[in-house]
Every structure is written in C-alpha cells, then in structure tokens.
Amino acid sequence: MEVISMIVKDEFGVMQRIMGEFTRKRINVETIVVGKCEVPGKARIVLSVLNKEMADIAVERLGRLQDIDAVEVVDEPRQSAYALISTSKGWCGLIGSRDEVAEIIEKTDPEHYIKTVNAL
Amino acid sequence: MFGIPGAATLPLYDELLESDIRHILVRHEQGAAHMADGYARIKKAPGMCIATSGAGATNLVSGMATAYLDSSPVIAVTGQVPTNVLGSDGFQEADIFSLMMPITKHNFRVTDPSTLATDFRSAFRIAMSGRCAPVHIDIPKDVLTREDGVPPRPTPLPEAPLEPSKDQVSVAAKMLMQAERPLIMLGGGASWSGAGPEALALADQLAAPIVTTLMGKGAVPDTHPLVLGMIGMHGRAAANYALENCDVLLAVGARFSDRSVGEPSSCRMRVIHVDIDRTEMGKNVCPTLGIAAEAKASLAAIKGAINLKVHSSNWSQTSGEMIKRCTCDIDVCEDPISPRKVIHELDAALPSDAVIVTEVGQCQMWAAHFLDIKDQRSFVTSGGLGCMGFGLPAAIGAKIAAPDRKVVDIAGDGSFTMVCQELATAAKEEIPVAIALLNNSRLGMIKQHQRLFYGDRLTAQDLSGIDMVKLAESFGAEAIRVDQHQDLAPALQQAIDSDRPCLVDIQINREEDIFPLTLRTAAGSNVHRGSCPYDGGC
Numbered sequence: 008m009e010v011i012s013m014i015v016k017d018e019f020g021v022m023q024r025i026m027g028e029f030t031r032k033r034i035n036v037e038t039i040v041v042g043k044c045e046v047p048g049k050a051r052i053v054l055s056v057l058n059k060e061m062a063d064i065a066v067e068r069l070g071r072l073q074d075i076d077a078v079e080v081v082d083e084p085r086q087s088a089y090a091l092i093s094t095s096k097g098w099c100g101l102i103g104s105r106d107e108v109a110e111i112i113e114k115t116d117p118e119h120y121i122k123t124v125n126a127l
Numbered sequence: 128m129f130g131i132p133g134a135a136t137l138p139l140y141d142e143l144l145e146s147d148i149r150h151i152l153v154r155h156e157q158g159a160a161h162m163a164d165g166y167a168r169i170k171k172a173p174g175m176c177i178a179t180s181g182a183g184a185t186n187l188v189s190g191m192a193t194a195y196l197d198s199s200p201v202i203a204v205t206g207q208v209p210t211n212v213l214g215s216d217g218f219q220e221a222d223i224f225s226l227m228m229p230i231t232k233h234n235f236r237v238t239d240p241s242t243l244a245t246d247f248r249s250a251f252r253i254a255m256s257g258r259c260a261p262v263h264i265d266i267p268k269d270v271l272t273r274e275d276g277v278p279p280r281p282t283p284l285p286e287a288p289l290e291p292s293k294d295q296v297s298v299a300a301k302m303l304m305q306a307e308r309p310l311i312m313l314g315g316g317a318s319w320s321g322a323g324p325e326a327l328a329l330a331d332q333l334a335a336p337i338v339t340t341l342m343g344k345g346a347v348p349d350t351h352p353l354v355l356g357m358i359g360m361h362g363r364a365a366a367n368y369a370l371e372n373c374d375v376l377l378a379v380g381a382r383f384s385d386r387s388v389g390e391p392s393s394c395r396m397r398v399i400h401v402d403i404d405r406t407e408m409g410k411n412v413c414p415t416l417g418i419a420a421e422a423k424a425s426l427a428a429i430k431g432a433i434n435l436k437v438h439s440s441n442w443s444q445t446s447g448e449m450i451k452r453c454t455c456d457i458d459v460c461e462d463p464i465s466p467r468k469v470i471h472e473l474d475a476a477l478p479s480d481a482v483i484v485t486e487v488g489q490c491q492m493w494a495a496h497f498l499d500i501k502d503q504r505s506f507v508t509s510g511g512l513g514c515m516g517f518g519l520p521a522a523i524g525a526k527i528a529a530p531d532r533k534v535v536d537i538a539g540d541g542s543f544t545m546v547c548q549e550l551a552t553a554a555k556e557e558i559p560v561a562i563a564l565l566n567n568s569r570l571g572m573i574k575q576h577q578r579l580f581y582g583d584r585l586t587a588q589d590l591s592g593i594d595m596v597k598l599a600e601s602f603g604a605e606a607i608r609v610d611q612h613q614d615l616a617p618a619l620q621q622a623i624d625s626d627r628p629c630l631v632d633i634q635i636n637r638e639e640d641i642f643p644l645t646l647r648t649a650a651g652s653n654v655h656r657g658s659c660p661y662d663g664g665c
C-alpha cells in the first residue's frame with residue numbers, strides 16, 4: 008500500500024474535485040484522513056492506494072489541480088497506522104506501525120473496527 | 128460574450144448595458160459554449176459564454192466538455208440561486224458546480240463579492256496557462272447585486288510555456304538521428320502552439336515524413352511533399368502506413384487517442400512524446416522518452432541539436448511514393464452528387480486563409496480526409512468529444528474572431544439540425560458564415576456502421592422530411608438547393624461570397640460512405656475497402 012499526502016485549500020468542493028481524479032482513473036482510495044494543518048486556510052489529506060503505479064498516476068494528476076498546493080508519496084518510516092476497535096469488553100484506540108496495528112486487530116478479533124494510515 | 132439571460136443573471140445583463148463588451152444573444156446555451164470555443168480556437172484567447180442557473184447552466188455542459196477534450200480556453204459564467212437558497216432545490220437550481228468539475232480545468236463558486244474580481248482574473252490565467260482548458264465561474268444572484276465588492280488583487284500572468292531540458296533534447300536528437308524510419312506526428316498541441324514551421328524544418332533535416340491527428344490537421348500544410356496527411360480510423364492510407372512502419376515516432380502535442388492510433392498496444396515503435404501536459408506521458412502509450420514541454424520550443428530545440436542533414440533515404444522515397452498512390456481524384460462528376468465532389472469544389476472556392484469548421488459525423492471525416500488544409504487555412508472540429516451540433520455555432524464564433532476571413536461550416540444534416548436555430552443568431556447579428564450542408568437525410572455514420580458491423584440492419588438513422596431551404600430562410604438566412612453536380616461550384620461560391628449567412632443544401636448520394644475505414648489492433652490493421660487506391664482501396 009502507498010500513502011499520499013497533500014496540502015489543499017480548506018474549502019467546500021475540494022474533496023469532490025480530488026476524488027474525481029481517482030474516479031476518472033479507476034483508483035480506489037483504501038484509507039483517508041483529512042484535517043486542518045499547520046498552514047492557515049489549508050487542510051492536509053493523507054490517503055492510501057493499493058500500489059505504487061496507482062500512487063504515481065494519482066500524484067501526477069493531482070499535481071494539476073488548482074486546489075492542491077503540494078502532493079507527495081510518503082515513505083513508510085513517516086507513516087502511522089490507527090485503529091478503533093470494539094469488542095465485548097469495550098472499545099479502544101490503537102496506534103503503531105501498519106504491521107503492529109494489523110497484528111493486534113487479528114489477535115483481538117474485534118466485533119467492529121476501523122483502521123487507517125496517517126503520515127506527516 | 129455569447130449567452131442567454133435568465134433571472135439569475137439579469138443583474139449582470141443590466142450592467143452589460145453600461146459596458147463595451149459585445150454580447151451575442153444565442154438561441155440555446157450549447158450554441159453559446161460552442162461559439163465561445165470557435166472564437167477561442169481562432170483567436171488563441173479565451174472565449175466567454177454565459178447562462179442562467181438551472182437548465183441554462185446544464186445546457187452548457189456539452190459545449191464545455193467539447194472544449195475540455197480539445198483543450199480550448201472557454202470561460203463559462205453561470206448564474207446561480209442566491210446563497211441563502213443554495214442547497215434547498217430552489218427554482219432553477221442545479222448543482223452546476225459539481226457538474227462542471229470533471230469537464231473543466233478548475234471552477235469557482237463565488238459566495239463572497241470581495242473575491243469576484245480576483246476569481247475572474249484567476250479564471251483567465253488558469254485557462255491560458257500550460258495546456259489550455261475551460262474554466263467555469265458560478266455566481267449566486269445575491270453576489271451579483273451586493274455593492275461590497277473590492278478591486279481585484281494583482282493576478283500573475285499565465286504561466287510561461289515549459290521549455291524542454293537540454294538532456295532530454297539531446298536524447299531525442301540522438302534517437303532521431305539513429306532512426307532508419309523516423310516519423311513526426313503532430314496533434315492539437317502542435318497546432319495550437321503554431322509549431323508547423325519548426326516541424327517542417329525538422330522533417331526536412333531528417334527527411335522524415337509528417338502525419339497529423341484529426342486535431343493536428345492544419346498544423347502543417349497538407350500539400351507539403353513531406354506531409355502524408357491525417358492518421359486514424361478515417362485517415363489517409365499513406366499516413367497510417369507510415370505510422371505502422373516507422374521505427375522512431377516523435378509525437379508532438381498528441382495524446383494517442385483510440386481513434387488516432389487504434390489499440391495502444393499496436394504502437395510498437397520507439398516513441399518520443401512531447402506534450403505540455405505531463406499526465407499525457409504514458410497515459411495511452413508508454414514513451415521511450417517523455418518531454419513535458421511546449422511543442423514549438425521543443426521542436427526548435429530538437430532541430431538545433433541535430434547535426435546532420437539527411438537528403439534522402441529509402442524511407443523518405445517510400446513516403447513520396449505513398450503520397451502519389453494516396454492522391455486520388457475527388458472531382459467526381461456524377462449525380463447524385465458525391466460528397467467528395469463537394470470537398471473538391473470547396474477546396475477550389477475557398478481562399479488561402481479560410482477557416483474550415485466541421486460538424487460531426489461522415490461530413491467531418493470527408494472533410495478531414497479529403498480537404499487539404501494549406502497556406503493559412505485553419506481547421507476547426509470537435510475531435511475528442513465528437514459533439515454533434517458543434518459546427519454552426521463554432522463557425523459563428525470563428526467568424527467573430529476573424530471577421531476578415533471566410534468561414535465555412537462543412538455540415539451533415541444530423542449534426543446541423545441539432546443547432547440549426549443558431550442560423551437565426553447569425554442572421555440577426557449579421558455574421559456571414561457559409562454552410563455546405565452534405566444532406567443525405569440520414570445519420571450517415573450510424574448507417575455506415577450498421578451496414579458494416581451490424582449485418583446491414585438499418586434502424587434509427589432516417590432523418591428525411593425536412594425542407595432545409597425553407598428552414599434556413601425562416602431563420603433569415605439565404606439558402607440554395609443543389610442536386611446537380613454542375614450547379615455545385617457557383618452555389619458554393621455564392622455562399623462564400625455572401626454578406627449574409629448562407630446555406631447550400633447539397634443533396635448528396637445517400638449511399639456513399641466514408642472510406643477507407645481502418646481499425647488498428649495489436650494484431651495489425653484491418654482496412655475496409657473504399658475509395659483510396661492504396662492497400663485495400665478500390
């Protein structure tokens with residue numbers, strides 16, 4: 008899995024325009040995290056796609072959009088995985104490497120969970 | 128500016144009364160977008176169209192998609208319901224902001240009057256920067272009426288064209304010098320940038336032939352001895368032969384569309400791909416070398432890096448022979464009139480700087496295949512979207528952009544009747560365009576494909592029953608009907624010379640198809656028999 012990070016305008020419609028590029032190239036977004044960031048008026052989007060070829064295509068196309076200030080593929084040392092899991096004993100949040108989080112989810116076999124990746 | 132007012136844009140129209148902007152009142156918003164497109168392609172500057180909210184705005188969509196696929200800098204302004212009504216499904220509310228997103232380079236929804244002036248300037252800059260493309264501005268009605276707008280912030284000029292790197296130029300030059308069968312392919316980007324002289328100079332130095340895509344037609348004169356003409360499904364056999372047999376292809380401002388090259392896997396040569404848009408590299412065909420730079424500068428740089436002069440080669444001699452074999456006689460003197468005869472007479476009648484616009488369908492391919500674009504002639508067509516209804520309004524826009532040039536729309540009856548009401552626009556605004564209507568009372572390309580690929584089972588292709596002369600006259604245009612080949616030349620000349628819009632309703636042979644029809648796949652080419660004397664020809 009490859010992780011893409013971008014700094015974008017923090018406005019309505021921006022996410023739709025960005026997702027349109029993925030739709031056009033038939034690339035599924037595996038995970039996504041969006042939020043305000045250190046740049047005033049901007050947001051950071053971190054998302055992941057299945058492989059490097061998809062990531063390269065996406066970065067090329069996203070680089071053309073007026074709403075995006077910067078876009079890059081993030082290497083693995085800068086990535087973190089997150090999960091929120093729920094079992095009969097309650098719920099908890101996890102943070103760690105992608106392998107660590109995946110391993111805990113497998114061991115705990117939660118009734119419900121969501122996991123994603125983030126990066127700076 | 129081309130458009131139709133509506134409730135949401137009335138404040139803007141009221142201000143137009145105080146402005147020196149020329150507004151052309153059209154009869155359908157699709158026509159407005161195509162007119163702006165035709166204007167932009169000839170003027171090499173943004174063309175503007177305007178529509179009101181809701182259906183007015185959605186009617187622009189086909190025209191904007193046409194401009195997007197052909198990289199034309201159209202600016203569309205749409206009115207919108209007031210901001211306090213947005214999202215409530217108010218009267219004439221449509222989410223045009225979302226609808227325009229995938230068919231524009233960028234779009235704005237202006238909800239704050241203080242950004243309006245700056246957004247307009249940004250729209251023009253974006254449309255003309257890098258690869259040209261349409262931009263859309265959606266303006267709620269209350270934004271148009273509030274008085275708290277502010278002067279625009281300084282906006283940078285359009286980005287300077289990208290220059291090729293020296294390293295890439297050096298590699299490209301080396302590949303071309305080592306090639307045994309080099310070929311230059313020019314697309315719409317080469318045509319837009321005016322790279323024809325540089326392409327011809329490079330071709331002359333390498334003794335390399337040139338082919339064009341549909342969008343590249345007109346980038347170089349079709350009559351030049353090294354120019355083989357248009358490639359593609361309805362391209363010239365000589366051009367397709369060269370594409371199949373070259374060993375190094377320099378593709379400039381072209382995107383390897385399926386109608387041009389067939390299956391991408393059929394391109395087995397080494398490819399140098401020059402395009403101003405980096406995302407075109409590898410999109411359809413993976414190049415050996417990709418140069419993300421402007422066409423004209425790249426060709427000049429590559430030529431400058433080549434230090435040999437090839438006077439002649441077997442390849443260039445073959446190309447010369449191919450041109451001779453591919454030059455057929457289209458002065459067909461028979462009735463019913465052959466569409467090739469129409470092209471022949473148009474070629475003879477049109478001046479050397481004429482603007483030739485086409486509708487979409489068989490008429491478009493007859494023009495693209497048989498009509499030579501030479502001297503200062505321009506060729507304007509809907510290449511990417513193949514949008515029926517493009518020709519007449521685009522011709523009107525082109526005529527406004529170049530009032531001193533003769534403009535002709537080579538039309539078919541199917542495409543023409545989709546926008547024929549714009550004849551009223553041309554008549555009322557005194558815009559003298561000529562329409563050569565190749566009337567076979569059919570959706571000709573549909574009929575051709577049903578014959579060839581659906582066992583001759585014809586359906587939903589008969590358009591007979593319209594008196595085109597009466598139709599044109601009712602809109603205030605001149606009209607002439609021609610059904611004898613000997614009457615064709617004077618009628619076309621009358622239309623071209625007229626100071627009013629003039630339609631020539633040419634009753635062509637209903638059975639004639641456009642050939643050759645070449646289907647390129649990885650396994651090779653399949654050329655359907657036709658009028659061309661080269662492989663598979665009659």
